[in-house]
Amino acid sequence: MENFRFYSPTQFVFGKNTENEVGKLVKKAKANKVLIHYGGGSIIRSGLLGKVEAALKKENIPYILLGGVQPNPRSGLVYQGIDLVKKEAIDFILAVGGGSAIDSAKAIAAGVLYNGDFWDLYDRKARVEKALPVGVILTIPAAGSEASTATVITNENGMLKRGMGSDLLRPVFAIMNPELTFTLPAYQTSAGVVDMMSHIFERYLTHTEGVELTDYLCEATLKSIINAARVVVHDPLNYDARATICWAGTIAHNGFLGVGREEDWSTHGLEHELSALYDVTHGAGLAVMFPAYMKYTVDSDIERYRQLAIRVFGVDDNPNNPKAVALEGIARLESFFNEIGMPLTFEEIGAKKEDIDKLLEKLDINRGFPFGNFQKLSREDARKIYLLAC
Amino acid sequence: MENFRFYSPTQFVFGKNTENEVGKLVKKAKANKVLIHYGGGSIIRSGLLGKVEAALKKENIPYILLGGVQPNPRSGLVYQGIDLVKKEAIDFILAVGGGSAIDSAKAIAAGVLYNGDFWDLYDRKARVEKALPVGVILTIPAAGSEASTATVITNENGMLKRGMGSDLLRPVFAIMNPELTFTLPAYQTSAGVVDMMSHIFERYLTHTEGVELTDYLCEATLKSIINAARVVVHDPLNYDARATICWAGTIAHNGFLGVGREEDWSTHGLEHELSALYDVTHGAGLAVMFPAYMKYTVDSDIERYRQLAIRVFGVDDNPNNPKAVALEGIARLESFFNEIGMPLTFEEIGAKKEDIDKLLEKLDINRGFPFGNFQKLSREDARKIYLLAC
Numbered sequence: 017m018e019n020f021r022f023y024s025p026t027q028f029v030f031g032k033n034t035e036n037e038v039g040k041l042v043k044k045a046k047a048n049k050v051l052i053h054y055g056g057g058s059i060i061r062s063g064l065l066g067k068v069e070a071a072l073k074k075e076n077i078p079y080i081l082l083g084g085v086q087p088n089p090r091s092g093l094v095y096q097g098i099d100l101v102k103k104e105a106i107d108f109i110l111a112v113g114g115g116s117a118i119d120s121a122k123a124i125a126a127g128v129l130y131n132g133d134f135w136d137l138y139d140r141k142a143r144v145e146k147a148l149p150v151g152v153i154l155t156i157p158a159a160g161s162e163a164s165t166a167t168v169i170t171n172e173n174g175m176l177k178r179g180m181g182s183d184l185l186r187p188v189f190a191i192m193n194p195e196l197t198f199t200l201p202a203y204q205t206s207a208g209v210v211d212m213m214s215h216i217f218e219r220y221l222t223h224t225e226g227v228e229l230t231d232y233l234c235e236a237t238l239k240s241i242i243n244a245a246r247v248v249v250h251d252p253l254n255y256d257a258r259a260t261i262c263w264a265g266t267i268a269h270n271g272f273l274g275v276g277r278e279e280d281w282s283t284h285g286l287e288h289e290l291s292a293l294y295d296v297t298h299g300a301g302l303a304v305m306f307p308a309y310m311k312y313t314v315d316s317d318i319e320r321y322r323q324l325a326i327r328v329f330g331v332d333d334n335p336n337n338p339k340a341v342a343l344e345g346i347a348r349l350e351s352f353f354n355e356i357g358m359p360l361t362f363e364e365i366g367a368k369k370e371d372i373d374k375l376l377e378k379l380d381i382n383r384g385f386p387f388g389n390f391q392k393l394s395r396e397d398a399r400k401i402y403l404l405a406c
Numbered sequence: 407m408e409n410f411r412f413y414s415p416t417q418f419v420f421g422k423n424t425e426n427e428v429g430k431l432v433k434k435a436k437a438n439k440v441l442i443h444y445g446g447g448s449i450i451r452s453g454l455l456g457k458v459e460a461a462l463k464k465e466n467i468p469y470i471l472l473g474g475v476q477p478n479p480r481s482g483l484v485y486q487g488i489d490l491v492k493k494e495a496i497d498f499i500l501a502v503g504g505g506s507a508i509d510s511a512k513a514i515a516a517g518v519l520y521n522g523d524f525w526d527l528y529d530r531k532a533r534v535e536k537a538l539p540v541g542v543i544l545t546i547p548a549a550g551s552e553a554s555t556a557t558v559i560t561n562e563n564g565m566l567k568r569g570m571g572s573d574l575l576r577p578v579f580a581i582m583n584p585e586l587t588f589t590l591p592a593y594q595t596s597a598g599v600v601d602m603m604s605h606i607f608e609r610y611l612t613h614t615e616g617v618e619l620t621d622y623l624c625e626a627t628l629k630s631i632i633n634a635a636r637v638v639v640h641d642p643l644n645y646d647a648r649a650t651i652c653w654a655g656t657i658a659h660n661g662f663l664g665v666g667r668e669e670d671w672s673t674h675g676l677e678h679e680l681s682a683l684y685d686v687t688h689g690a691g692l693a694v695m696f697p698a699y700m701k702y703t704v705d706s707d708i709e710r711y712r713q714l715a716i717r718v719f720g721v722d723d724n725p726n727n728p729k730a731v732a733l734e735g736i737a738r739l740e741s742f743f744n745e746i747g748m749p750l751t752f753e754e755i756g757a758k759k760e761d762i763d764k765l766l767e768k769l770d771i772n773r774g775f776p777f778g779n780f781q782k783l784s785r786e787d788a789r790k791i792y793l794l795a796c
Contacts, residue, residue, distance in 0.1 A: 017649045019421025024414060030666070031409025226646025228633060229654055232626030240619035256616025259407045263665070264619055272662075276420070276649070 017226045017276035024270045026163045027189040030263065032255075034193045035064060035153055038110070039071035041189045045149055047108030050079040051101055053121045054112040055086070059155065064196065068112060068153065080104050085113065088291055088298070089120040091171045094134060097124035101148070110151045111187075114208075115159025115168075115298075118152055122167035122185045125150045137180055138169055144182035152190040157197060157262040158208030158299055160215055160269025162190035170292055177292035178382060179284075190266070194258040202249065206356040207299025209245045209261065212268040213238060214302040217310075218281050219274035220324065221390040223317060227277050234273050235327045237264050242328070245356050282388035283309045286401060289375040289382070296365045303358035304365055308405035310346045316391040318342050362406045372402045407616045407666035414660045416553045417579040420653065422645075424583045425454060425543055428500070429461035431579045435539055437498030440469040441491055443511045444502040445476070449545065454586065458502060458543065470494050475503065478681055478688070479510040481561045484524060487514035491538070500541045501577075504598075505549020505558075505688075508542055512557035512575045515540045527570055528559055534572035542580040547587060547652040548598030548689060550605055550659025552580035560682055567682035568772060569674075580656070584648040592639065596746040597689025599635045599651065602658040603628060604692040607700075608671050609664035610714065611780040613707060617667050624663050625717045627654050632718070635746050672778035673699045676791060679765040679772070686755045693748035694755055698795035700736045706781040708732050752796045762792045 029037055042050060050072060052065070059065045065081075072079050082097055100106070101124060111121035125148040127134030136142040152162045161167065165181035197205070220234045241264045247257035267273065286309065287301040314321050322338045325331040325345020329352075334341050350360055359365050376395055379385070386392040393401070419427055432440060440462060442455070449455045455471075462469050472487055490496070491514060501511035515538040517524030526532040542552045551557065555571035587595070610624045631654045637647035657663065676699065677691040704711050712728045715721040715735020719742075724731050740750055749755050766785055769775070776782040783791070 017421075017646050019424065020418075022418040022420070023416075026413075028410075028412040028665075030412070031407075034409065226649065229627065229630035229650045232630055233623060236622030236626040237619065240622055243618060256407050259616065259666070260619045275418075275653070 018224055018278065020275045022271055022275050023183055024163060024186065024272065026187050026270070028163070028192065028266070029189060030192045032193060032195055034191045035067055035196065036071055038068055038151070038153060038191055039075035039077065041191070042072060042077055042108060042110065042151060043075045045108060045151065045188050047077060047149070049104060049106045050077055050108045050110050051097065051106045051124070052079050052081050052110050052112060053085065053097065053124065054083045054117050056083070059112055062196075062199065064112065064153070064155070068110070079110075080106060085117045085120045087116050088170045088177065088295060089116040089123075091135060091169055091173070094120055094123040094127060094169060098127045098134060101128045108149055108151065110153070112153045112155065114154065114156025115161040118150070118159070118161035118187070119167040119169060121150050122147070122161070123169050126182070126185060135171060138171070138178040144180070144184050147182070147184045149188045150185065152187045154190060154192045154262065155196045156200060156204060156208055157265035158211040160212060160265050162187055162192065163266045163270035165271070166269070168288070175292050176378070176382060177288045192262050192266070194255055194262045197258050197262060198253050202252070202357060204297070205248060205252070205261075206245065206358050207297045207303075208265065209241055209299070209356060210303045210353060210358055211299035212265040213241055214283065214306055215268040216273055217306060218284060219277055219279050221280050221313070221317075221320065222277045223390065224277045230273055230275060230277055231323070235324075237267055237273065238328045240264055242352060249356050278389050280388055280390040282390065282393055285379060285383050285387060286398060289378045290365070290367055292378065293371065293375065294365060294367055296367070300359050300365055303353045304360060304362065304367075304405050305401070307346055307350045307353070307360065308401050310349070311343070311404055312397070312401045313391045314339065314342050314346070321345060369403070369406045372399060375402060408614055408668065410665045412661055412665050413573055414553060414576065414662065416577050416660070418553070418582065418656070419579060420582045422583060422585055424581045425457055425586065426461055428458055428541070428543060428581055429465035429467065431581070432462060432467055432498060432500065432541060433465045435498060435541065435578050437467060437539070439494060439496045440467055440498045440500050441487065441496045441514070442469050442471050442500050442502060443475065443487065443514065444473045444507050445504075446473070449502055452586075452589065454502065454543070454545070458500070469500075470496060475507045475510045477506050478560045478567065478685055479506040479513075481525060481559055481563070484510055484513040484517060484559060488517045488524060491518045498539055498541065500543070502543045502545065504544065504546025505551040508540070508549070508551035508577070509557040509559060511540050512537070512551070513559050516572070516575060525561055528561070528568040534570070534574050537572070537574045539578045540575065542577045544580060544582045544652070545586045546590060546594060546598055547655035548601040550602060550655050552577055552582065553656045553660035555661070556659070558678070565682050566768070566772060567678045582652050582656070584645055584652045587648050587652060588643050592642070592747060594687070595638060595642070595651075596635065596748050597687045597693075598655065599631060599689070599746060600693045600743060600748055601689035602655040603631055604673065604689075604696055605658040606663055607696060608674060609667055609669050611670050611703070611707075611710065612667045613780065614667045620663055620665060620667055621713070625714075627657055627663065628718045630654055632742060639746055668779050670778060670780040672780065672783055675769065675773050675777060676788060679768045680755070680757055682768065683761065683765065684755060684757050686757070690749050690755055693743045694750060694752065694757075694795050695791070697736055697740045697743070697750065698791050700739070701733070701794055702787070702791045703781045704729065704732050704736070711735060759793070759796045762789060765792060
């Protein structure tokens with residue numbers, strides 16, 4: 017086990033009707049004026065925005081609305097948010113939505129207090145030294161941004177998709193009512209499931225020894241997600257299954273499952289270029305890329321893939337042919353993704369084989385070859401993984 | 407799944423040599439003057455206290471020493487600590503040790519800022535409204551107090567052992583170097599293992615439905631603890647096994663494994679009277695009480711005990727006789743406790759059958775009959791459980 021630091025100070029308020037507590041939580045955070053940051057009209061239609069406004073009014077907390085966050089959130093709205101927050105002397109950002117709204121809120125929270133272009137923070141030119149507090153009402157369990165240090169923004173200037181992280185960006189509270197996810201479209205629910213599973217795989221695929229505890233915890237969370245996703249596909253109003261997916265998404269990415277382990281994050285790198293180029297849903301892109309990555313790297317650590325296959329996918333062991341066991345686990349992962357309506361190939365997400373050089377070029381700019389920990393990936397490795405996904 | 411709040415703001419600094427970071431962490435917490443609170447001479451002999459003092463001196467942070475914390479920490483030293491902290495204008499309590507030192511530090515931290523007798527906070531006469539910050543260097547993984555809200559103190563006036571909890575008492579940081587536990591006596595190591603397993607059992611034994619995720623997480627942690635304990639018994643210097651026990655002890659009691667579940671805590675209640683009356687190590691008392699409690703309550707939820715038996719203790723399923731499966735799981739737990747040198751009967755800890763009425767009397771004062779959630783326990787139920795442990 018490696019040395020580690022773990023710090024997850026977010027207060028989680030989880031369950032039915034918890035969105036009504038937002039006023040009190042914002043007040044407790046000593047906010048004077050709030051930016052409510054969100055995406056499209058779904059939170060207006062569902063009545064959630066009205067409830068949030070009522071809760072803030074009840075506590076006499078003034079607020080300004082800034083909607084319009086897109087999936088794969090853009091730099092343009094972040095600049096707009098930073099200007100607005102400065103002009104209105106706002107001191108608290110409340111994200112209402114999924115990972116995109118939260119990531120955009122984090123960018124604004126850090127950007128407002130950074131003396132320069134906020135993109136420097138994503139471009140590794142500067143680090144976050146301070147940030148406004150961010151609160152969250154989660155409506156899409158997927159990215160885990162409600163508890164994570166991470167934020168990913170796409171710069172419209174060149175469509176560069178970049179992530180960064182800081183403990184200062186962990187939300188002060190996260191309100192999670194699984195009922196708010198009842199009306200999520202099936203595709204978005206499933207993409208969220210793939211996203212959170214991927215956050216676990218990036219931690220699970222490690223060569224660090226002496227990490228049985230976190231292995232078991234990763235496997236526990238993966239099994240629960242799979243079981244719950246299978247329920248939700250047929251019964252979208254199942255509270256316990258929705259609740260499991262919500263909480264698992266948080267655990268998957270608050271750092272808890274990665275303590276003491278060398279993590280990887282290569283597949284996220286490979287996928288980011290897909291979603292930046294084709295504006296495909298991140299989780300759907302990951303469903304295409306993860307099985308390809310796993311097949312390509314299976315020889316790196318057959319034993320690890322064998323363990324995953326047996327413990328998570330219930331594959332029967334075969335001591336004479338561990339690789340077959342490992343590959344059967346990957347095949348079951350693919351068939352699970354297929355079962356919940358996720359794509360498995362470039363074609364299904366509108367990506368093109370001919371664009372692979374373009375993807376590699378962007379990868380080189382954003383990550384630089386070689387990258388990865390579980391297996392170092394050269395440009396040729398990355399090309400072969402993309403080809404496996406075609 | 408039930409609604410829940412989860413808040414674990416402690417910063418964990420885990421791994422080799424991390425005790426040397428204590429000066430910086432205390433400084434970051436803006437402490438002006440520190441009380442170093444600890445137990446006996448072991449941290450002096452091991453050189454740990456010297457390292458801590460050097461780290462504080464390096465940051466020019468003044469400190470006062472207060473040792474002498476006993477197992478089952480006493481109210482007398484808490485009063486002494488409160489007086490000292492007031493007199494010396496101390497604003498930060500650093501506990502160096504295990505659960506006893508930390509619990510005593512929490513009592514001082516809350517007692518200093520309470521206007522009255524600190525025992526009121528344990529006697530349910532008042533609640534913690536504020537507390538000085540507490541930092542921890544953990545040397546005994548067991549109680550999980552390094553991250554929990556909880557503190558348990560024994561009042562020398564009547565030997566009443568009482569616990570209470572508050573989010574305000576969660577330590578601001580917890581330094582955990584598994585190497586500091588290499589020299590723990592085998593008995594103390596094993597008692598710690600039982601203690602942390604018991605913290606999980608109290609959460610695992612629930613009738614709440616829709617909690618598969620936390621069931622799996624509880625089972626994952628239990629399996630890892632058992633495997634690591636079996637290593638440590640024979641190889642006390644095994645770093646990864648020691649590290650697993652350290653981190654599992656924290657997870658077991660920071661609330662994470664109980665979210666959304668009705669918890670129980672009856673067995674802790676039954677045991678507290680044992681350790682208060684005979685001053686027996688808490689974990690050893692739990693090794694005596696938990697199998698007895700489980701045997702007595704097995705009919706409350708055979709399915710739950712069956713699941714524990716199969717998933718944690720590897721018992722083969724027998725659909726025709728689930729109770730036999732459940733009982734076999736409890737038998738394997740007993741044999742595991744025995745394997746790691748823990749007692750299983752009253753006699754082994756010097757407790758007496760004739761004292762059961764005395765134990766029940768104290769239970770009535772401290773808890774009041776009936777108590778418990780998994781199964782409501784009357785005075786007669788409690789008597790029968792004590793008898794099963796004889």
